[in-house]
Amino acid sequence: MSDLTINTELAEKILTGFIRTEVTRVGFKKALLGVSGGIDSALSLYLSAKALGPKNVLALRMPYKTSSPDTLEDAQTMIDDLGVQSMTMEITDMVDPLIKYYKDMTKLRAGNIMARMRMIVLYDQSAAFNGLVMGTSNKTELLLGYSTIYGDSAAALQPIGDLYKTQVRQLAEALGVPEKVIQKAPSADLWQGQTDEGELGFTYEEVDKLLYLLVDQRYRPEACIEEGFDRQFVERVVQMMRRNHFKRVMPPIAKLSQRTIGYDFLYPRDWGT
Amino acid sequence: MKIKIALAQFHTKLGDVNVNLEKHMEQIQAAKKEGADLLIFPELSLTGYALQDLAVASALRPHQEDPVFNDLLHASEDIDLMVGFVHEDRRHRFYIASAYLSKGDILHIHNKVCLPTYGMFDEGRFFAPGDSVHAFNTRFGRVGMLICEDFWHASLPYLLWLDGADILLFASASPGRGLYEDPRLSSSTWVEHTNRAYAGLFTNFVAHANKVGYEDGLNFWGGSTIFDPNGDLVMRAPDFEEALTLAEIDLNQLHRTRARLPLLRDERTDLVIGELKRILGEK
DSSP: OOOOOOOHHHHHHHHHHHHHHHHHTTTOOEEEEEOOSSHHHHHHHHHHHHHHOGGGEEEEEOOOTTSOHHHHHHHHHHHHHHTOEEEEOOOHHHHHHHHHHOTTOOHHHHHHHHHHHHHHHHHHHHHHHTEEEBOOOOHHHHHHTOSOTTTTTOOSBOTTTTSOHHHHHHHHHHHTOOHHHHHSOOOOOSSTTOOHHHHHTSOHHHHHHHHIIIIISOOOHHHHHHTTOOHHHHHHHHHHHHHTGGGGSOOOOOOOSSSOBTTTBOOOTTTTO | OEEEEEEEEOOOOTTOHHHHHHHHHHHHHHHHHTTOSEEEOOTTTTTOSOOTTHHHHTOBOOSTTSHHHHHHHHHTTTSEEEEEEEEEOTTOOEEEEEEEEETTEEEEEEEOOOOOOSTTOOHHHHOOOOOOOOOEEEBTEEEEEEEGGGGGSTHHHHHHHHTTOSEEEEEEOOBOOOOSSSSSOHHHHHHHHHHHHHHHHHTOEEEEEEOEEEETTEEEEBOOEEEOTTSOEEEEOOBSSOEEEEEEEETHHHHHHHHHOOTTTTOOHHHHHHHHHHHTTOO
16 A cells, blocks of 8 residues: 555666756756755765765755764764765854844744754855755655755755655665664754654654655545544644645745736746756 | 668757757767668657746747758758657647658648646646647658657547558657656656557557656656567667667568458447447437
């Protein structure tokens, strides 16, 4: 019913071709991305290095003071393994003034500030390094909206955005991402001890099976419940998808004229390239 | 009679007809050098596929005075060509079209009849649907052209077959989709199955040129093929790679296959027309 097994060789071929074509067609040779030590950025990093050559890829480590040192080391292992360029930019001094300014600061707000500061560092380096920012979002988090809008969701290309988390694991394995990175509990590392699955309240394996039915196989929510998924779980996931849809689309433009961007002014992004 | 067919699959520049024309000329030169008699280009080979509003700006009027067609018609003196373009007709309707050029003449233009407007496709928004399907005569016999979604409907290849086409020429810009455990995408497998089925069921040659490259997030998988009247694979171009792939086909195979398997002879067109009339409620 929900077999998420993919042919990793074919996925690698399509995705490296995608990265190479979409970077070079707009006049770039290079790409950069934030590398946290987690599996998603690891996979994007390995794909980018394969597609563009390691010297054309810049891995940015952007820890906050509470970031786990273990994770930083994992990022370094991969940087060394691939021979990509790297840079470490600690964001603590950049974000703390804002975080400390408000007495009622919450973990969620602080996490979003960090994610958006990493975006600023990346886009600044995009200009300095003359490369495109590679996204690291997978299909599961895009569908659930488990991301910071204009933070980790900001990128020029999303090479792994059509792979569920469980498929990210398969492809990461095939590309030689270190086992430790593949096995560690997924975490946005926005505060100590945070894990995605702890915060979400379900595992990626469970939710991927459900999302695959709902999205890829076009099952109605009721039919998923008939297939044995818990009603509350199904309803919660459907609601997350709906409520976070705004993160997946451009902001709507209020139409006034005869021809309006997004409605009747429609061009492919690759226009003229 | 043996003829050499070449299938081109290459990257296009979205909406830039002049750059794509140069690429056509390179392919034509290369195919001529290899001794090809006929060169088939994929769907919208002169423009790229995901055009949206670029369709209007990259449309062509297919005649001698058009500079793009003029170049292609000159090139067709030595080699027959099937090219893909946006066709603007006299009333300014825009079609996805393929033109067959031979010895400096346009022998036939096929306007895509079936415009997929569902799922990832939005062709019906930007293009007018063609309203006819005709086989036509070439120096290699009678052939018929279809474009991508056209041959997802069995009726169109069937009509061309009954209209005398022994060679079906298919052009596609097929976006790759359906990643599972198989070494090929399910879209590739499916399209190849249909091509093989038409070759076998119609005891025809079926040549299919499919685009490669990327447009926004879409990948185009190539894998252009020729099947013979036995339904056997004559050649297959590589998946995802630019390639000019040639194969010789022996038109005498039509004689041999149809002597063994007279599916065309036994086709009950009278019954088909009668039943169609009944189904459509006509007397």
